Amino acid sequence: MENLVMLPGPTNVSDRVMNAMLTRMINHRSDDFRALYKSIIEKTQMVFQTMNDIVVLSSSGTGAVEASVVNLIRRKDKVVIPVNGEFGTRLADLIDSWGGETIRVNSPYGQNPDYSEFEEAFDKNKDIKALYAVYNETSTGTTLRYLDKLSQLCSERGVFFVVDAVSILGGDELPVDKWNVDICVTTSQKALAAPPGVSPISISARAKKYMLENPPPTQYFNLKRYFKYFEANFETPFTPALPLFNAYNEALALVLEEGLDKRIERHKACAEAFYAGLSSMGFSPFARDNARSNLVIAVNYRQGMNDKTFRDLLSQQFRVLVAGGFGNLKGKVFRIGSMGEVNKYHVMRTLSSIASVMNILGLEVNSEYNSIALKRLHGIV
């Protein structure tokens, strides 16, 4: 039996998308590729809800996040950044090691900082260049629920607004143009349900202007080169990962066929079913109520449970893959990627497999989780 991939990326990938990888090799300097790339760009714009320029990198999300830093941040540039998890920390560390100066708005893992702290940070520092925000913190299962307000703040203060939407875009609200996001980064293997290896970025006109005038001293993530090649020939400057471009193209088609609103609704319903079902089994969500992610469900282990034993049983006896904790949270939580293709059957099979594993481990589970979860999934396929 195949794995049910309930990881926060990679996720389950539909056959239509997998099979697209078998498309035969083409010349990446040909009309065949140009047509493919144009189609990818157009669909990506629809999914990002933007008219901004799009670049598709052949790299993981980390590479694309790095591109958002090396193309915009220069020595001593001040950057405000919320930090409440491993990915926020990683991004802030990258900005600092690259020569920028972060002003970190910290909060405990599982919580978001108070919005007022950002206003304070902006009031105290008059020459801030950019605000970088991890929209969905994969390590803790939290979502920054006031991105619209941060957007407003950035517009008022005239600073660049950069959103790391790696583990969320396509599964929750993110209207890039409406929220004036200057750089928005995501990747293929999360809510877009393609295989890992390609990562799209949107870039606003003013961010692009800056990048054209201030290219970084490197090549692979140098966005000026991507703009140049696209404008001249609808090509990428370096050989693209062709099978993954074909798969990503098909995955975008699926997103648009379903419709973004319906997709976001589906993610919300599945997340609610997971939170409710797991709570009834005695697992408390790691994140505070107002910060809970609809895509990464992180819950605390019940007393005495061992991460490896639990996840090995789940994987080896039920072929259900969930993730452990990341960094500081290793051994303390497990995380379910409820994203991409996630549907009613995925939720119910995951929950019942977890209940069975609890049973095997000799831990009591209230069987009400079934009806509780099903109620949340009403109307969701």
Added chain:
Amino acid sequence: MENLVMLPGPTNVSDRVMNAMLTRMINHRSDDFRALYKSIIEKTQMVFQTMNDIVVLSSSGTGAVEASVVNLIRRKDKVVIPVNGEFGTRLADLIDSWGGETIRVNSPYGQNPDYSEFEEAFDKNKDIKALYAVYNETSTGTTLRYLDKLSQLCSERGVFFVVDAVSILGGDELPVDKWNVDICVTTSQKALAAPPGVSPISISARAKKYMLENPPPTQYFNLKRYFKYFEANFETPFTPALPLFNAYNEALALVLEEGLDKRIERHKACAEAFYAGLSSMGFSPFARDNARSNLVIAVNYRQGMNDKTFRDLLSQQFRVLVAGGFGNLKGKVFRIGSMGEVNKYHVMRTLSSIASVMNILGLEVNSEYNSIALKRLHGIV
């Protein structure tokens, strides 16, 4: 009918390798991935003929070449580099923009510099840190035929020896350990005949020591992180492009099943058949005799031929894909990628399709090319 992909990457990819991409998603933090990655590393070591550490990046060859620069070169480091084509120029430019100082040993396109010029460069500059060499210059179809001597020179002078073997490794001689190559870079979609998107690098013990002590200010190509993750868990620090890892793994298996020596022989015979056949059709090779590549066959257009017309006919009427000139050579040459899976049938079909196109264009072609090419292909499947 499918395309015959005679490009200098991507190339024709066998069904076995294509189908490997359909392997279902796994957790890249699991034993399943660790087993895959270990197997990839071991096979890569065999193909590189090295016991050095191997890192596999989810990027194109350009990304891996960039990794060889940002992990080894620091401000004001002097680097000797032969430059006789677009890729040599690009690499030298990257080293300079990254802060290094190149000492360029130039020669006209299609020729290699005299070996003595390297000795001179080393004599004139006492504090050289590294020699970077593009082994096979894809833009001109030339191969640097004295890499073994450069290796000797580097060993004598105690400088790092870095080889960009992107369009050649697996198709011509490159015993990494015997030639003391400190960093050797290649990519999946050239002589190894996998789809594009992953790029392996080998790193010697002394280069690794330097990298561990001097990590770059970036993340995605920071090799220290790759060493750390591999040594701790046989994992990559960032999500790998899983389908391409599976395909690359299968492609390596094919290389080892054939045997490296036999594979190199095959590339040589096919190249000779191309050069001989094309010459008899009136196309002169772009590269000098002693510099000709066995993997990229670049020939000058005959008088009055138009690049676009010729390649469009070849592609649209015969489904044979060849590449045009690159950079300065655009419109002046066409290039055949004779690499990876290339066999007798590929060579003969390419030549006869070219002859037919010449005929359609009203240009005379001596039909002896068939027997001339076949003689060179004797014994090659």
